[in-house]
Structure formats: C-alpha cells, structure tokens
Amino acid sequence: MKLPFHFLRGAAEDRKLEAHKALSLFKRLTARELRELDELLHERSYQKDEMIFDEGDMGLGLFIVVSGRVKIESSHEALKRLSPECGPGEFFGEMALFEEAQRTARALALEPTRLLALFRREFFSLLEHDRGIGVKILFELSRIVVSRSRKLLTSQPHLPTI
Amino acid sequence: MSDEHQPGVLTWGVIIVVTCLILYLFERVLWLVVPGLLALVGYYCLQPLVQALVRAGVRHQTAGRVVAGLLFMATVLALVLLLSLAATRAAGWQAVSARYVQGGLDFLKKTEGALAERVPMLERSALVRSTPTNLDAVAEQFVQKYLSWLLLQAVHWLPSLLLAPYLTYFILQDGNRFKKHLIHSVPNAFFEKTLLLFDRVDTSLRSYLVGLMKLTFLDTISLGLGLWFLGVPYPFMLGLIAAVLAWLPYAGSAAGCVLVTVVAAEYPDPPLLTLMLPTTVVPAIEPAGWKVRSVAWKFCT
Numbered sequence: 001m002k003l004p005f006h007f008l009r010g011a012a013e014d015r016k017l018e019a020h021k022a023l024s025l026f027k028r029l030t031a032r033e034l035r036e037l038d039e040l041l042h043e044r045s046y047q048k049d050e051m052i053f054d055e056g057d058m059g060l061g062l063f064i065v066v067s068g069r070v071k072i073e074s075s076h077e078a079l080k081r082l083s084p085e086c087g088p089g090e091f092f093g094e095m096a097l098f099e100e101a102q103r104t105a106r107a108l109a110l111e112p113t114r115l116l117a118l119f120r121r122e123f124f125s126l127l128e129h130d131r132g133i134g135v136k137i138l139f140e141l142s143r144i145v146v147s148r149s150r151k152l153l154t155s156q157p158h159l160p161t162i
Numbered sequence: 163m164s165d166e167h168q169p170g171v172l173t174w175g176v177i178i179v180v181t182c183l184i185l186y187l188f189e190r191v192l193w194l195v196v197p198g199l200l201a202l203v204g205y206y207c208l209q210p211l212v213q214a215l216v217r218a219g220v221r222h223q224t225a226g227r228v229v230a231g232l233l234f235m236a237t238v239l240a241l242v243l244l245l246s247l248a249a250t251r252a253a254g255w256q257a258v259s260a261r262y263v264q265g266g267l268d269f270l271k272k273t274e275g276a277l278a279e280r281v282p283m284l285e286r287s288a289l290v291r292s293t294p295t296n297l298d299a300v301a302e303q304f305v306q307k308y309l310s311w312l313l314l315q316a317v318h319w320l321p322s323l324l325l326a327p328y329l330t331y332f333i334l335q336d337g338n339r340f341k342k343h344l345i346h347s348v349p350n351a352f353f354e355k356t357l358l359l360f361d362r363v364d365t366s367l368r369s370y371l372v373g374l375m376k377l378t379f380l381d382t383i384s385l386g387l388g389l390w391f392l393g394v395p396y397p398f399m400l401g402l403i404a405a406v407l408a409w410l411p412y413a414g415s416a417a418g419c420v421l422v423t424v425v426a427a428e429y430p431d432p433p434l435l436t437l438m439l440p441t442t443v444v445p446a447i448e449p450a451g452w453k454v455r456s457v458a459w460k461f462c463t
Contacts, residue, residue, distance in 0.1 A: 032219050039222065039338055042345060044353060053354070060354040117353070121361045130217060 013038075023064055023116075024089050024144065028136040037133060040126060042117040046109035055106045059096025061119040065089065068113025074105035085110065094141060096120060193322040201329030204233060205337060206371045212334055223335060230331030237327045241320075258395055266424035374409065381405035385422065394425055 017034045070086040086092050127134035208229050215225035348356045385401030404418035
C-alpha cells in the first residue's frame with residue numbers, strides 16, 4: 001500500500017530520479033524503487049584520460065555512464081580487437097556485480113565523464129530487502145548482457161561483457 | 163614462518179600510547195561519547211523501520227523524521243514514567259537497597275564463616291577479622307552514602323542521555339548522505355577500496371550492536387523471570403540493570419553477577435536458588451565466558 005507522501009518530494013530529487021529512469025538499466029523501476037535505489041548509487045566524476053579501473057584490479061561494482069565517454073582496453077584478444085567504448089546510458093564492469101574477481105579490462109575516461117557506481121555488497125543488501133527491484137535490474141542487465149554476447153559472437157563492433 | 167610482519171616494540175609502543183590518548187580524550191568527552199554510542203545503537207535498530215516506511219512509499223527524510231519522532235516520544239514517556247515512579251517509591255527503593263546490601267553482607271559473612279570452618283588458617287587471616295560485625299550499621303551507611311550519589315549521577319547524566327534520540331534522528335536522516343559525501347571526497351583511485359572499507363565497518367558495527375541489543379533483551383527476560391519466580395521486587399528492572407552492565411566487557415558481567423548474587427543471597431531457599439542459577443547467574447557471566455572462550459580459541463588456533 002502506498003502512502004500519500006509524494007507531495008513532499010523535492011523538485012531536485014524528482015529531476016535526479018528522472019535522470020535515473022532514463023538509464024536503460026533502471027527504466028523498469030517505479031519512482032519509489034528509484035528513490036530506494038538512489039540511496040545506493042555513488043556519483044563519480046573523472047577527468048579526460050583518467051583511469052576508472054585497471055585490468056587486474058579487484059572488481060567491486062558496476063559503473064553506468066551518465067555523461068561523457070569511456071574506453072575499454074584489455075590484453076584479452078577479443079576485447080583488444082573490438083576496443084569498445086561506452087556512452088551515456090551504457091554500463092561496464094558488470095561482471096564484478098556477480099563475482100569477486102579481477103577486472104579483465106582497463107576503463108579510461110575519453111573526456112570529462114560522470115558515472116554512477118553500484119557496489120556489489122550494497123546491491124545484495126537491496127536484493128535481500130526488496131527483491132522486486134533486484135529482479136527488474138537483473139532482468140534488464142541479463143537482457144543487455146545477452147545482446148552484447150550475441151553481438152560479440154557475431155563479431156559486431158559493440159561492447160562485449162567485461 | 164617468517165616473523166618480518168610481526169609488530170615490533172615501536173609498533174606496540176605506538177599502539178599503547180594512542181590507546182591511552184584515545185581513552186583520555188574519550189574520558190574528557192564522555193558526555194558526548196555515551197549518547198553517540200547509544201545513537202548508533204538506535205540507528206542500527208531503527209533503520210529497518212525506516213526502510214520499511216520507504217518501501218511503503220514514504221520519502222526517506224519523512225520516514226527518518228517519523229521514526230526518530232517515535233523514538234523521542236518513547237524516551238520522554240519512559241523518563242516521565244521513571245520519574246513519577248521514583249517520586250512515589252523512592253522510600254521503598256531505599257528500603258529495598260538496604261535489604262539487598264544487608265543480604266549481600268550476610269552472604270559474605272556466611273561464606274567467610276564456612277571457609278574458615280574448612281580452612282582453619284583463614285580464621286586468623288586479616289580478611290576474616292576485618293569483616294564488620296555490625297552489619298546493620300554498615301548497610302545503612304552504605305545506602306545513605308551511595309544511593310544518593312547514584313541518584314545524583316543519574317540526574318547529572320540525564321541531559322546528556324537525552325542527546326541520544328536527537329543524534330539518532332540526525333544519523334537516521336542524514337547518515338547515508340554523510341557516508342556518501344565522505345566517499346565522494348575520496349580520490350577516484352581509492353574509490354572502490356573505500357566503499358569496501360565502509361561496507362565492512364558498517365556490517366561489523368551492525369552485527370555487534372544489534373546482537374548486543376538482542377542479548378540484552380534475552381538476558382533481561384531470563385534474569386527477570388528468575389527473579390520474579392523468587393518473588394523479588396522489580397525483577398525486570400534488576401534484570402535490565404544486570405543486562406546493561408554486561409555491555410561493559412568483563413567488569414560489567416562481573417558487576418552484574420555480583421548484583422544477582424547479592425539479590426539471590428536475600429532468598430536463601432536452596433531449591434529456588436538452584437532453579438535460579440541457570441536463569442540468572444549463567445546469563446550474567448555468559449558474555450564474559452564467551453569472550454574468554456573466543457580469546458582462548460584465537461590463541462589456540
């Protein structure tokens with residue numbers, strides 16, 4: 001049951017939630033779910049050519065590009081050949097959301113870039129408390145990862161799974 | 163095994179000096195540290211309620227205000243009830259305290275007598291000879307001297323303790339935002355490591371403090387039931403005092419154990435005392451026993 005407290009929301013918060021809603025990963029979330037998710041998202045800004053993470057670093061979370069561009073470089077053949085880039089709305093580092101393993105690629109900001117980070121442990125605590133949000137995000141994440149895998153298999157120059 | 167990573171004399175020296183400095187500083191600002199710790203306990207216990215309200219559609223800040231408001235009202239209500247109770251039953255409490263002190267001293271005298279009977283050498287010892295014979299006067303003097311001091315201390319700490327719900331409100335309201343600001347101020351190179359550090363500190367604190375509250379609840383219930391079964395007045399209040407004392411490592415558990423033993427000594431019926439032991443003394447000393455076992459386990463492994 002929803003309580004009638006929505007009129008108390010601030011305009012700035014509404015704008016932020018609308019920006020989140022525009023991201024492909026969160027497009028299925030309701031305003032209430034976005035508000036809950038917003039508590040867990042960390043906004044980061046990177047300068048041009050600044051490294052976001054390096055290959056071999058321990059992966060702890062997923063990054064979503066809000067603005068700017070990010071280049072993915074890797075010593076792995078498939079990724080090296082494709083040399084993918086991420087633009088606004090796209091995400092990278094998603095493997096860290098599922099397993100505590102080393103990053104398989106390096107991420108570099110190609111221009112001044114704003115990112116949202118979703119930390120694995122915080123995402124798991126959200127899954128424990130509100131599975132509805134988790135299911136929606138995981139469904140969208142799986143859909144995009146499957147689409148990328150298909151493109152990788154058919155060797156199309158688009159972002160593969162990192 | 164190489165010992166190159168073992169802390170040396172200098173490291174231990176620095177650790178001891180820093181610990182002493184922290185204890186000195188904490189002692190100076192104890193009026194703020196105690197409500198701060200209580201506020202942290204309140205935050206971790208009430209956060210699930212805030213999250214439930216947020217899931218029901220309430221904005222986070224509103225949910226924080228509602229829950230902190232409820233906590234403040236509960237605190238004020240508890241204080242008003244306690245003060246009104248104290249005003250009407252202060253004389254009774256003094257009599258009860260005197261009775262317990264008397265019982266404790268009687269217990270001490272009997273224990274010393276029994277020990278002296280078994281070990282004749284103790285009969286000549288200074289400890290047995292120094293035990294006062296006029297126990298009524300000692301008990302009366304003890305209550306007059308220390309009960310008023312305890313009441314004065316309680317009144318002295320009252321404004322400081324009222325800070326706890328106020329601080330809880332701010333932590334509930336802005337704790338997450340403050341944490342995000344702190345993480346935001348960290349250079350990008352350390353961002354993920356800082357997230358992990360904050361998460362580990364948060365998880366450890368939550369587990370410890372929420373676990374402590376659950377243990378306090380269980381101790382209060384078991385102690386209260388044991389004392390109530392004996393017909394002791396204010397059983398759950400005494401149980402709560404012993405359970406709260408157990409928050410202090412080792413010394414608190416020992417103090418709780420002494421409190422329970424003094425009360426138990428007033429009711430020397432053997433079957434009842436036997437029945438009471440598992441419900442009162444064991445929970446009172448259990449945390450200390452658990453800690454000793456944990457430390458011993460660490461040393462062994």
